[in-house]
Amino acid sequence: MLARHVAAALTGLLVAGGIGLLAGLFEPDEFWLRAVVFACCTAGPAYGLGWLVFLSGVTGEDPPEHVEDTVEHQWWQRSASASFLDLILVAGLGSAALAVSGLELAASSVLAWLILFAFADVAVRLTVLRRRAA
Numbered sequence: 001m002l003a004r005h006v007a008a009a010l011t012g013l014l015v016a017g018g019i020g021l022l023a024g025l026f027e028p029d030e031f032w033l034r035a036v037v038f039a040c041c042t043a044g045p046a047y048g049l050g051w052l053v054f055l056s057g058v059t060g061e062d063p064p065e066h067v068e069d070t071v072e073h074q075w076w077q078r079s080a081s082a083s084f085l086d087l088i089l090v091a092g093l094g095s096a097a098l099a100v101s102g103l104e105l106a107a108s109s110v111l112a113w114l115i116l117f118a119f120a121d122v123a124v125r126l127t128v129l130r131r132r133a134a
Contacts (some may be wrong), residue, residue, distance in 0.1 A: 010056040019046070035125045054094030071133065079125035 020039025024031040064070055068071060096106065 004054045008050030009047060011050030012043060015046035015049055075126055075129040079122050079129055082125055083118055083121040086121050090117060097103040
């Protein structure tokens with residue numbers, strides 16, 4: 001099992017390093033700065049890729065027959081669906097506020113903030129559901 005964790009970590013480091021080097025090639029003047037920043041920013045998702053390849057199929061016990069019947073799946077469904085409604089509400093209110101105020105924002109920054117809001121909303125809702133059940 002330790003070998004699988006090491007393989008996942010090495011895969012993450014190699015993928016993140018490769019992405020960093022690729023990003024550095026687009027700006028030769030600031031090669032090392034861009035390479036290190038991109039490598040650091042992609043290290044977590046790259047480790048996730050390594051985990052998916054080497055560890056996701058390994059479980060300590062037999063998985064449940066019907067995953068949708070587990071309490072964790074029900075928590076996830078409840079938190080994700082409520083978060084989606086929150087996201088629609090925030091996007092609608094934000095669109096109305098931008099239309100009324102005349103403020104112009106870059107679409108990429110608005111979408112990034114909406115994605116961060118959705119991630120945080122799901123995480124908070126899932127944590128609340130877990131603590132209520134404990």
